[in-house]
Amino acid sequence: MGMMLSACQTPASTKDPKKAVQVRTQLAAEYIKSGDLDAAKRALDQALEVNSRDSMANMMMGVLLQQEGSAANLERAETYFKRAISEDSNNAQARNNYGTYLYQRQRYNDAIEQFAIAGATLGYDQRFRALENQGRIYVLLGDQMNAEKAFKQALQANRDSYVSMLELAEIFYLQQQIPAATQMYEQYVRTVGQTNQGARALWVGIRVARANGDRVGMQALVNQLRALFPDSSEYKRYLQLQYSTEAVWK
Structure with a gap:
């Protein structure tokens, strides 16, 4: 060879x-x-x-x-x-990769700057990933407003951005925009498949179902979480909160 x-x-x-x-x-x-x-x-x-x-x-x-x-x-x-x-200042892939590097080094504001440029480069086929990455950092920094904006832009760039669907479902849930959270979570499930959800997705689904008063749907997701991810932090969190009457489970 x-x-x-x-x-x-x-x-x-x-x-x-x-x-x-x-x-x-x-x-x-x-x-x-x-x-x-x-x-x-x-x-x-x-x-x-x-x-x-x-x-x-x-x-x-x-x-x-x-x-x-x-x-x-x-x-x-x-x-x-x-x-x-x-x-080549127009090399969007280099900016996305550099942003990933800066994220790994915990230089979050520098990373956001690179992801923002890559995410605004029309024609770049991974533009949605740069916007997803940008959104993830905003979530990490507790900036819900800019996270929501970045994930919405990622979905505009690629309507199959399941990362953005799940992140937006949780953001809407935490804002108590339950109809919007429900719609986004259902869109996520349609995209990845009911049986392909990770622990985080199932935990989002459990909380959305609970907020909707859907006990049957909630229990089905709890069973799935317990069967597939019994040692996950999400299942442990469910066990802590299962008898809690707080409006919003976090």
Whole structure:
């Protein structure tokens, strides 16, 4: 396989340097997916040797170093993300990946800035993911208003954004907008399937059913949660609250 790859790439490297960089960067992406980080590093070193300023190759090197995860490589990753963006400020994928990196480093406001730019880049096929990521950080920061806005934008960008459906269902529930919460949760279930819900989704569903006075529906979801996720924090929370008369279970 190695011989075939080198045979394919040699003409590209001599005739078309830009194509050579693209091929090696794509190859590195495949290696990263398969977990072969050393092969990915070699491919990216070759790509950057041809063109050290290529935005996608720099971005991919940042992703690689972040994935390896050692303290030294995490520090180095930022240099590559920044270079990728400085070479092409319209590289929405680089901004989304840099935002993910900043989120991991708990630099939330910096991450929001990158996700906002990626999320506003029309034509970027992962725009909805950048908006989902932005919304998640706002949830983490307790900023419900901006979280709601980001998740609504994500749904506009991709109507099948089930992450946004579930997050909005919970936001509406906590705001006691029960009809809106019910509609969003039902839309989520239709999208992922009744049997494909995680513990968090089931817990949202349980609380929405309770708010609607739907005891049968609530019990069915409780049974599902107990059967599939008996050790989950959500089921433990249900056990704590099952006799509580508070209007809003949190």
